[in-house]
Amino acid sequence: MSVDDHELAAGLAQRAGECLLRLREESTSDPKALGDAGDAAAHRLLVDALAQERPDDPVLSEHGVAGPERVAGQRVWIVDPLDGTREFTEPGRADWAVHVALAEGHEVIASAVALPAQGIVLDTGEPPKQPTHGIARPRIAVSRSRPPEFVTEIAEQIGAELVPMGSAGAKITAVVLGEVDAYLHGGGQYEWDSAAPVGIARAAGLHTSRLDGSELVYDRPDPWLPDLLVCRRELAVDLLTALSDRPEGSR
Numbered sequence: 001m002s003v004d005d006h007e008l009a010a011g012l013a014q015r016a017g018e019c020l021l022r023l024r025e026e027s028t029s030d031p032k033a034l035g036d037a038g039d040a041a042a043h044r045l046l047v048d049a050l051a052q053e054r055p056d057d058p059v060l061s062e063h064g065v066a067g068p069e070r071v072a073g074q075r076v077w078i079v080d081p082l083d084g085t086r087e088f089t090e091p092g093r094a095d096w097a098v099h100v101a102l103a104e105g106h107e108v109i110a111s112a113v114a115l116p117a118q119g120i121v122l123d124t125g126e127p128p129k130q131p132t133h134g135i136a137r138p139r140i141a142v143s144r145s146r147p148p149e150f151v152t153e154i155a156e157q158i159g160a161e162l163v164p165m166g167s168a169g170a171k172i173t174a175v176v177l178g179e180v181d182a183y184l185h186g187g188g189q190y191e192w193d194s195a196a197p198v199g200i201a202r203a204a205g206l207h208t209s210r211l212d213g214s215e216l217v218y219d220r221p222d223p224w225l226p227d228l229l230v231c232r233r234e235l236a237v238d239l240l241t242a243l244s245d246r247p248e249g250s251r
């Protein structure tokens, strides 16, 4: 019996994650070479497996386009074989991820995220239940290597604590799992950095949008998708209001 798209995404994220863990364990390379080898090996595994399991679907990966030609609005797999490449190369760090998403009609309809070093695979078929506890002091995940200045200012404004982390997938997953309450990003990213984890966040009932509150739209001709907000629903109005109060060009 053929697996559904949710199960396929989860199985592929798991397999690519295992491949990356092996590479990392066995590596004697310098960090740059290890990162390049991880990107290439996980990309190859995902592209080959999708060509076998879903031969009619094109693939848009951080490391290239594969398969049949993309037709706007039709099925396309959007994958980031290794999100958080920098963290993957740092011994002991667990904030890196594999993203596998399927978009149709410019929306993610199935996806999975693996956090291999944490032994976690989440998928849209069975999204985690959301915490019901109140939020005393909001915790906001932010890039550890390039935290945008506006996020620091917004955190001060609403009395939130910043939690620096690598990988967009690890940060969105931390919101999905209730470890933090929000993730804000601005200044640059691509569709593959967010498609899979945003699919899971939406399936779990969280707020997901651009920083101006508009929808996140996937599978556009240009994959540049520079900013996003993922948060618990009860924080969305406060965060979007704080964002819209900022002067033009400051996020």
Ligand SMILES: Nc1ncnc2c1ncn2[C@@H]1O[C@H](COP(=O)(O)O)[C@@H](OP(=O)(O)O)[C@H]1O
Pocket (backbone or CB within 6 Å): 062, 080, 082, 083, 084, 085, 086, 142, 143, 144, 145, 146, 165, 166, 167, 168, 186, 187, 188, 189, 190, 193
């Ligand atoms: N200004 C920017 N321009 C392009 N990509 C960016 C970016 N800021 C973050 N990213 C990408 O978003 C992912 C998470 O970044 P961060 O850990 O800083 O939050 C990383 O993906 P990769 O590791 O797949 O390259 C990183 O390259």
